[in-house]
Amino acid sequence: MKNSLLNRFVPKESKFFPLLNQLSQTVLNASELLIDSMNHDTPETWQEYYHKVKEAERKGDQITQQIFMELGQTFITPFDREDIHDLAFSIDDVTDRIHSASKRIAIYKPHAISDSGKELAVLIQQGASIICKAMDELETFSKNPSRLKDYCQKLHEIENHADEAYDLFIMQLFNEETDCIELIKTKEIMQELEKTTDAADHVGKLLRNIIVKYA
Template sequence: MSLNSIFQYFVPKDKKVFFPLFEQAANNAVVMSTILVEAVNSNNPATREDLFKQIDKLENKGDEITHQVFLELGKNFITPFDREDIHALTSAIDDVADYIQGAANRMNLYRIDDYNDHIRKLCELVLQGSTELEKAVRELKDLRNVRAIADSCIRINSVENQADYVFDRAVADLFLYEKDAIRLIKYKEIYAALETATDMCEDAADVMESILVKNA
């Protein structure tokens, strides 16, 4: 076996391994958040329940993608960028999916029937954050369009700030107007899961900004 053949054995097929997996994970989060927006805007309980089941299945798909990335990390000697960044980015995208599923699961289990403006707005912000995350991830494979990645990261940060404001306003309204303690707890947990999903988008954006700096 030639020296070149030995070297090629250790070099990963980057664009055939890591980047497609990043893109699949990010797209999965977009699909989940799209379905979530559809669910909270539906007036049909049976339709909502079916949509929540779809979100569950997609969250499992996201876990499989995450597991595959970690397997590839163990198999490949050379990676497209720092292993810690690959792990952090993958984990953050997986967390976005986890919190989307967590919010949907609570809505379903708690039998929420009043999807107020706060819930709808937070779901829309999760979708916006996920969409910008996917856009940025798709540009990572060659790092030629650094401006596009940076712009998406800025928009993700803006979405997270908006989600913080909506969350604070939503919780304030709960304490001001909700007299049923159990109902208050249910809604607060749902608000928190949705807001945290936008936090995870921001965490992923922070990792990508770190990658940009390291590869400038």
């Protein structure tokens, strides 16, 4: 059996890092699909991209489940079990948010994607890229924690930037948009995009705690 007693005592640290790496690559992949989708303006293409993002979301789900299962079987992990659990969960949450934003675009079919929407998508992709770099750094960060700290700081700046862009856009939307149904579509898509940058910032907050705990 897989989780025989002996097997459970053998150190298995190394496997968590490749899995967290794969998970962050899934976020990056989803974020790139999101940007690509916004460079199109037909509902059919949005639908196609949504299906691709859905595949990424399911892959993220599988990797997260695998991490959780490994945690359940492993006695020795590089960090406390719950730190890896929360980190995996929060990284996967970024993909879930991207999936949800992409779904809203596909099924609401707005007249157009605003420039602010595209701006948020670029910020999301930048955040995803930083999460990937942070996962590259994680196994060896204690030798030089300053790089990982910088990544956390950048995730926070991205979130602040997205926050401001969102606030400004929504104020304009309520000032200018008179078509109520179009307003609903745009507002809900923008809300989900903004929450995605919150989710990426949350990954940074967890990483900050890990730095303090293990550096």
